Amino acid sequence: MDLLLSSLHILMRWDVVFALLAGSVGGVLIGAIPGVGPAVAIAILLPATFSMDPIVGLTVLLGIYGSSMYGGAIPAILINTPGTAVNALTTYDGYPMTARGEPRRALSLAYSSSFFGGIFSVLCLILFAPVLAKVAPMFGSREIFLAALLGIILVIVAHKGQSLIAGALAALGIFIQTIGMEPVKYTQRYTYDQPFLQSGVNLIVVVLGLFALSQAFVLLTSEDEKIRTTKLRGGLFQGLRELGRHPRVATVSASFGVLMGMIPGVGEFTAQFMSYTYAQRTSKRPEDFGHGSSEGLIAAETSNNAVPAAAMVPLLALGIPGEALTAMMLSVFYVHNVVPGPGLFQNQMDFVVALYIALLVLNVLVLVFLLFATRPLIQVVKIPNRFLGVCVLTLSFVGVYSLRNSASDCMIAAGFGVLGYILKRLDAPVVPIILGMVLGNIMEVKLRAGMARVKTPWDFIDRPIAFILFIVIIIVLVSHVRRIWLDRRELKEAEWQTKTRSTRFGGLLSRRKNSLLKARGKTVRGRHSLSHRQSTDQN
Amino acid sequence: MTTERERRFVGPRRGQLIFALGFLAVSALLLSQITGQTTWVDKTAFFAQPRFWPAIGLGGMVLLGALHLRKMPWRRFTAQDRDELMKWARVIEFAGWFMAYVLLVPVLGYLPATLIFVPLLTRRMGYRGPRMFWLSIAFALVVVVVFKTFLSVKIPGGMIYEYLPGGLRGFFILYL
Numbered sequence: 279m280d281l282l283l284s285s286l287h288i289l290m291r292w293d294v295v296f297a298l299l300a301g302s303v304g305g306v307l308i309g310a311i312p313g314v315g316p317a318v319a320i321a322i323l324l325p326a327t328f329s330m331d332p333i334v335g336l337t338v339l340l341g342i343y344g345s346s347m348y349g350g351a352i353p354a355i356l357i358n359t360p361g362t363a364v365n366a367l368t369t370y371d372g373y374p375m376t377a378r379g380e381p382r383r384a385l386s387l388a389y390s391s392s393f394f395g396g397i398f399s400v401l402c403l404i405l406f407a408p409v410l411a412k413v414a415p416m417f418g419s420r421e422i423f424l425a426a427l428l429g430i431i432l433v434i435v436a437h438k439g440q441s442l443i444a445g446a447l448a449a450l451g452i453f454i455q456t457i458g459m460e461p462v463k464y465t466q467r468y469t470y471d472q473p474f475l476q477s478g479v480n481l482i483v484v485v486l487g488l489f490a491l492s493q494a495f496v497l498l499t500s501e502d503e504k505i506r507t508t509k510l511r512g513g514l515f516q517g518l519r520e521l522g523r524h525p526r527v528a529t530v531s532a533s534f535g536v537l538m539g540m541i542p543g544v545g546e547f548t549a550q551f552m553s554y555t556y557a558q559r560t561s562k563r564p565e566d567f568g569h570g571s572s573e574g575l576i577a578a579e580t581s582n583n584a585v586p587a588a589a590m591v592p593l594l595a596l597g598i599p600g601e602a603l604t605a606m607m608l609s610v611f612y613v614h615n616v617v618p619g620p621g622l623f624q625n626q627m628d629f630v631v632a633l634y635i636a637l638l639v640l641n642v643l644v645l646v647f648l649l650f651a652t653r654p655l656i657q658v659v660k661i662p663n664r665f666l667g668v669c670v671l672t673l674s675f676v677g678v679y680s681l682r683n684s685a686s687d688c689m690i691a692a693g694f695g696v697l698g699y700i701l702k703r704l705d706a707p708v709v710p711i712i713l714g715m716v717l718g719n720i721m722e723v724k725l726r727a728g729m730a731r732v733k734t735p736w737d738f739i740d741r742p743i744a745f746i747l748f749i750v751i752i753i754v755l756v757s758h759v760r761r762i763w764l765d766r767r768e769l770k771e772a773e774w775q776t777k778t779r780s781t782r783f784g785g786l787l788s789r790r791k792n793s794l795l796k797a798r799g800k801t802v803r804g805r806h807s808l809s810h811r812q813s814t815d816q817n
Numbered sequence: 818m819t820t821e822r823e824r825r826f827v828g829p830r831r832g833q834l835i836f837a838l839g840f841l842a843v844s845a846l847l848l849s850q851i852t853g854q855t856t857w858v859d860k861t862a863f864f865a866q867p868r869f870w871p872a873i874g875l876g877g878m879v880l881l882g883a884l885h886l887r888k889m890p891w892r893r894f895t896a897q898d899r900d901e902l903m904k905w906a907r908v909i910e911f912a913g914w915f916m917a918y919v920l921l922v923p924v925l926g927y928l929p930a931t932l933i934f935v936p937l938l939t940r941r942m943g944y945r946g947p948r949m950f951w952l953s954i955a956f957a958l959v960v961v962v963v964f965k966t967f968l969s970v971k972i973p974g975g976m977i978y979e980y981l982p983g984g985l986r987g988f989f990i991l992y993l
Contacts, residue, residue: 450878467868703904
């Protein structure tokens with residue numbers, strides 16, 4: 279009770295309340311504009327939050343993170359264009375509902391599901407916090423190194439079909455964070471004697487380049503689209519009642535969101551995929567999925583909104599961000615000398631609980647705002663793409679330049695903007711670069727500290743948590759290699775089936791070499807040749 | 818005809834080969850300079866060497882970049898690749914606009930530079946009507962007021978502000 283009261287005391291300030299309001303309303307607006315997204319907004323606002331108190335700055339960023347998915351459902355449902363990437367699955371069932379004249383029902387169901395997902399995950403984590411507080415101190419340097427290594431491996435293997443380029447880009451992130459003056463031996467690394475490289479490449483500069491500037495370039499080089507929105511009539515409260523008719527789907531989807539959110543590198547997409555598959559398999563009307571199923575919409579929206587609160591767990595408990603948005607938030611902690619990790623849970627538990635309460639209040643604020651302001655909000659989807667590009671480019675300047683007033687930083691950001699644009703054109707992932715930078719730095723520091731007390735390789739994993747993490751890494755790697763092997767076999771089979779040219783006889787014999795050399799093969803061939811000779815004899 | 822390998826490749830064909838080759842070439846070039854750009858410190862453990870993590874990063878880039886290139890189902894450049902390269906080059910123009918804005922701010926000041934930059938770029942993007950012109954002016958004003966006046970982000974006053982009279986000069990440097 280004391281903990282709760284002291285947490286509430288942290289939040290009872292006018293600037294925190296204002297930050298909550300600004301974050302939630304701003305997040306919904308940003309989410310509703312296709313082509314901007316929370317990553318761009320958080321990247322731009324990061325330097326502005328450095329001058330605020332940690333709780334105020336983090337509340338604004340959390341507000342944007344937690345509420346953007348609510349807003350992203352609006353264009354997904356009304357114009358079949360997801361406002362944020364994670365709302366893509368919402369278009370499957372949301373837009374067909376609009377097409378058959380039920381946009382109001384789809385929107386209200388999406389809001390209610392998002393609200394349930396958000397509240398469920400925050401409540402789970404508030405209840406789970408004491409357990410985390412007990413487990414977190416068991417993480418020393420070695421455990422945090424292994425957890426960061428696991429995070430980077432999970433990010434790479436999560437990009438199915440692109441794991442090689444994702445790995446290469448994560449390695450690029452690891453390399454970028456090593457540039458500059460190395461802090462232990464004070465030696466230069468890849469500075470080429472340039473003064474502006476001595477302090478290294480700032481994470482926020484890279485983030486702004488890869489997310490904000492690249493998105494501005496995408497928008498500036500795209501065409502404006504004519505958007506027709508559907509008129510909404512009537513209230514938006516019916517979704518709450520409809521959600522109440524599907525408690526099982528909502529609860530299971532929210533649980534998937536919480537679990538997947540806590541695992542670094544996994545996040546919303548896996549949670550949505552698992553929830554949607556579960557809802558479809560257990561539904562009495564699976565044929566409706568993808569054609570305007572209310573259960574499908576509930577699964578998609580509940581699971582993605584359960585992730586933000588859960589994604590804060592590895593960040594707060596271990597100091598390890600699981601994806602790009604929490605990686606950006608990590609810099610806010612560092613700027614204010616609040617070091618997330620086991621110590622935070624031991625010494626500043628009220629701060630952690632205050633963040634969760636802020637998330638809880640945020641969900642209520644967003645729901646109330648959306649229930650009354652959806653109609654005027656729809657107009658933001660009509661902002662022309664190229665003008666939006668001009669706006670994002672102008673705002674990106676604030677983000678980069680206000681860091682150190684350095685034109686070199688802006689040039690580096692512009693360079694990463696071009697790289698991000700190219701990666702977006704190629705459908706290649708950008709997030710591994712950011713996580714490579716953040717986790718690479720954590721791994722470097724923790725490995726150095728951890729190895730100081732290690733005499734044999736076995737010592738590194740002789741503690742229970744370290745051993746479990748090591749085993750999990752091995753399992754993830756083995757299952758990934760197995761998946762690659764299965765994919766390769768499937769590809770070979772598919773190529774064999776679609777092959778049109780004649781097969782080389784030598785190749786055929788080579789593939790059947792084992793069978794030809796085996797005793798059983800010899801017996802069969804012997805029998806065949808015998809029966810063949812007999813038939814010749816008879817003739 | 819599209820082969821099975823091409824069909825299973827994630828992403829479009831255009832530009833993939835150029836990027837993979839460029840990425841590998843840059844990675845290999847950086848790796849070749851590792852002895853000159855990093856230091857090996859005597860009497861220091863292997864994992865604590867300043868060279869260790871750059872080697873991990875660059876080694877990973879070269880190895881995985883090479884594997885990515887090898888796994889790619891295409892081995893020849895096409896006209897689409899050339900067009901894609903031109904598209905990438907087009908973006909440099911906007912990077913140039915951004916850098917011009919960056920260099921203008923310390924000279925003209927944040928408000929005047931933004932009031933020039935936003936309407937000019939809006940016009941360059943093809944919005945010639947008065948509605949978009951006034952919208953761009955309003956946006957520029959709002960950005961400066963929100964970030965510099967209210968949020969007090971660290972953007973220095975312009976050199977041009979030095980010519981303003983006393984009280985106004987201080988106000989402009991602090992708030993606009």
